Amino acid sequence: MKKGKSTIHDIAEKLGITASTVSRALNDHPRISENTKKLVIKMARQLNYQPNNIASALRSGKSKLIGVVVPTVNRNFFSSVIRGIEDIANTLDYKVIISQSYEDYEKEVQTVEALLNARVDGIIASIAKNTEKFDHFQKVLDKGIPLVLFDRITNSLEVSQVVIDDHYGAYQTVDHLIQQGCKRIVHFTSPKKINIYKERLRGYMDALQDHSIPFDPLLIEESNMQLEDGRQSMLNILEKNIPFDAVFSSSDYAAMGAMQVLKERGFKIPEQVMMAGFGNEPFTSFTDPPLTTVDQKSIPMGKETAETFFELLKSDQKKDSPQKTVLKPELIIRRSSQKK
Template identity: 85%
Template sequence: MKKGKATIHDIAEKLNITASTVSRALNDHPRISEATKKQVLKMAKQLNYQPNNIASALRSGKSKLIGVVVPTANRNFFSSVVRGIEDIANNFGYKVIISQSYEDYKKEIDTVEALLNARVDGIIASIGKNTEKFDHFKKVLDKGIPLVLFDRTTNELEVSEVVIDDYLGAYQVTEHLIKQGCKRIVHFTSPKKINIYRDRLRGYEDALKDHKIPFDPKLIEESNMQLEDGRKSMENIINKGIALDAVFSSSDYAVMGAMQVLKEKGFKIPEQVMLAGFGNEPFTSFTDPPITTVDQKSIPMGRITAETFFELLNGEKNNNIPQKTVLKPELIIRKSTQKNNLFNQNITIP
């Protein structure tokens, strides 16, 4: 017998009991005595027994696994959401399989397929920026497997979702910039198949409209919202000679790129150009000056997403009736949007 390849039959043979008794002991069956359970667990440890989750799932119909698909796990927002999901999942005795799509449509499809093959009991996902077709998620629904989306969602799927009020967050940022005297506010956005970017653009537009400031399409820059994209977008605006007095980016990373370019070109922040992002990534509080941003309530979002998932899994909610939970964002005002250093500390607007 190779190390790590022990089966319940090996344990049964060593203890001179049946394989079914070993299986029940490992699953804490009430009919098995505590003494037998202790013997089985001790022998399982000695033999380096590893349970076959897929085989167990086939027998019981439950794998106790949740597949979580995120665009990338190295962002504070997504890692914090996963932490919130795990907090709830662990309470239910579930483990989380985390998969990254890297914003790649094909990888997202393959990831969902792999999770289905692993017999997960359900999937929680945030859609990649480059995803424009959703057949892979429809396949999950067609199989009757619970699917919950968070943050990045789409109107093309009738599923339960947990989001923040992206429209409100963007409106608050834009209105704050206007009240600081800004009238030429550049907006960085991304492909509009993803709801969050469409809603943030709408919040930006409505704030301008409500304050009688004309919308100028030349101030809109669309990209994948990475740091390098923010640099390119900022260079495009400057090279075209477009007048601006602020940048509101739907991504903290892209606004960081804009800050780099503005500093390289000799612009003073916030005296000449104010900067605001979205996401409250940790680095935004350490830049010079610190960047105004919107907090997305990542850990509460993860917990509520997991709670929604288990309500579907346990039949407390009808999987065919989508449930949408909208969390309220918080605007965190920092020095990147405070002229003349009027404030010496962060201001949070709930």
């Protein structure tokens, strides 16, 4: 047997039939007999035949592949969104190629280019923290390839989007803390120009205003919102020696870091400081005390994003206006923000 990958011509030669018959059999063509299909499939397995998806895409115009770009997959939110996307894609016989930008603009650009070269039928993406230019996504749109952004979006592109109402989630959280008697609420946010953090900060400020509580910029801490950032932000607040009675973090991870510092310094939660995060990461129900947080409806977001994508795929997207779908998040109240 010759070296290299097996082709449909190898299968045809073994069975004494034409390559076009092999191709039709592998694609379940109705004019090919069931017996021939079984013989072709059996021989394809024996020869370890692997279809050339790019060649197939060039012939048919469809690769049955979707590129999904996320900042990272080791966050429950993004992995759950991917699950939701795959739930829909699998029912339509589509496969998902998952790529990570690692919050890096250059990596995101390279990933999008690689997906285009792989002839994906479209791209679903959540923008990296460091991305401020969007030429690579505009290139996707210019090629007429479906593009849907979720969670982290930009208003710089005419593109369909699926998000949660971050303003509503933050507003509900701060309103809850105020109802529990809090008036000096620390807020952790990000200095990056990302829509989700801007909307959560706006929700925080609007809730204060609606309760006639003055906004104090000294209570705002900016960071990359990881666990160590939360620890440092909490230390910064303590060093300012200003009064506070609650912490609302735009990230569960930063909230966890703050909780660690407060407990190390002898603060009682929720008696002295109430706490709330955002994201409903799995660990939030196991902290001591369990952490109040906002559920981002990640699996429904994934399904809605996939449905939006497939609507674009079957329509003439150049004629259709981009659609923006906004899902309602849910405040999950736990002991970290409840009076005993």
